[in-house]
Amino acid sequence: MMIIGAAFAGLLLGAGLTLSGMVNPAIVLGFLDFAGVWNPALLLVMAGALAVSLPGYWLLQGRKPLFAEKQFIPTRRDIDAPLVVGSTVFGLGWGLAGICPGPALTMFGINPLMAFIFVFAMTVGMMLSRFVEPWLRGTGIPD
Amino acid sequence: MSANDILMPLIGGALIGLAALVLLAMNGRVMGVSGIWSGLIRLSDGLAWRLAFVAGTITAPILLAASGRPGQVQIDTAMPVFLIAGLLVGLGTAIGSGCTSGHGICGVSRLSPRSIVATCVFMSIGIATVFVIRHVI
Numbered sequence: 001m002m003i004i005g006a007a008f009a010g011l012l013l014g015a016g017l018t019l020s021g022m023v024n025p026a027i028v029l030g031f032l033d034f035a036g037v038w039n040p041a042l043l044l045v046m047a048g049a050l051a052v053s054l055p056g057y058w059l060l061q062g063r064k065p066l067f068a069e070k071q072f073i074p075t076r077r078d079i080d081a082p083l084v085v086g087s088t089v090f091g092l093g094w095g096l097a098g099i100c101p102g103p104a105l106t107m108f109g110i111n112p113l114m115a116f117i118f119v120f121a122m123t124v125g126m127m128l129s130r131f132v133e134p135w136l137r138g139t140g141i142p143d
Numbered sequence: 144m145s146a147n148d149i150l151m152p153l154i155g156g157a158l159i160g161l162a163a164l165v166l167l168a169m170n171g172r173v174m175g176v177s178g179i180w181s182g183l184i185r186l187s188d189g190l191a192w193r194l195a196f197v198a199g200t201i202t203a204p205i206l207l208a209a210s211g212r213p214g215q216v217q218i219d220t221a222m223p224v225f226l227i228a229g230l231l232v233g234l235g236t237a238i239g240s241g242c243t244s245g246h247g248i249c250g251v252s253r254l255s256p257r258s259i260v261a262t263c264v265f266m267s268i269g270i271a272t273v274f275v276i277r278h279v280i
Binding site: 001002003004005006007008009010011012013014015016017018019020021022023024025026029032033034035036041042044045046047048049050051052053054056057058060063064065066067068069070071072073074076077078079082083084085086087088089090091092093094095096097098099100101102104105106107108109110111114117118119120121122123124125126127128129132133136 | 148149151152153154155156157158159160161162163164165166167168169170171172173174176177180181184189191192193195196197198199200201202203204205206207208212213214215216217218219220222224225226227228229230231232233234235236237238239240242243244246247248249250251252253255256257260261262264265266267268269270271272273274276277278
């Protein structure tokens with residue numbers, strides 16, 4: 001049953017990313033380009049998403065999921081070095097190509113070759129994190 | 144800007160928010176795409192639902208194209224930069240435990256301080272990167 005929930009959510013996400021234009025790197029970069037011809041489309045995407053997910057998350061708080069025993073929600077609240085450094089590195093990559101993980105996967109259904117190349121590089125990056133993270137925790141940046 | 148230029152991003156955004164709610168209501172999971180994908184490649188728990196999620200994500204634009212609403216993908220980034228970008232996105236989301244969906248939508252919806260900080264950081268660094276690439280170099 002978990003498969004049905006996940007496939008349904010995946011379909012909705014892929015449809016949302018495609019219809020909103022967020023799957024298109026040119027539109028994403030246009031949004032991040034404040035000094036150029038700024039394209040506000042992604043602000044509307046974020047607004048549309050949060051308008052649904054903010055009240056929805058609040059309503060679903062603590063409720064037992066349909067197909068699982070409990071909710072698996074992250075509990076940490078501390079701001080540590082990996083969070084900030086990782087998000088910085090992610091922002092750099094996002095600004096270079098205009099692609100984040102959701103659109104990268106959705107792109108497989110539109111331009112499979114470019115999606116494959118990007119997701120391959122992304123997967124290598126994820127595997128490399130094993131070597132970078134311990135080093136990062138040992139830099140002395142206070143947690 | 145036409146009405147469609149405003150409406151489509153809003154509708155698409157609402158679908159993304161709905162996707163996050165469906166995954167939480169049905170499977171009790173946070174919709175973090177980088178986490179779902181890295182769980183898949185590390186062969187961790189829940190392989191089946193992770194695979195089903197990815198399959199759904201990929202199928203959606205194919206179904207939309209078949210019904211006359213094809214998605215557009217325009218890539219102007221040179222291949223070496225494109226590869227480095229992919230590497231940094233993977234590395235950064237793994238170290239920072241999340242991306243635009245996990246931190247930006249689900250985390251912000253939970254009002255998680257970690258996710259709010261992460262979202263502010265990757266948004267501003269993304270904006271700064273585009274500024275340097277397009278207007279400085």
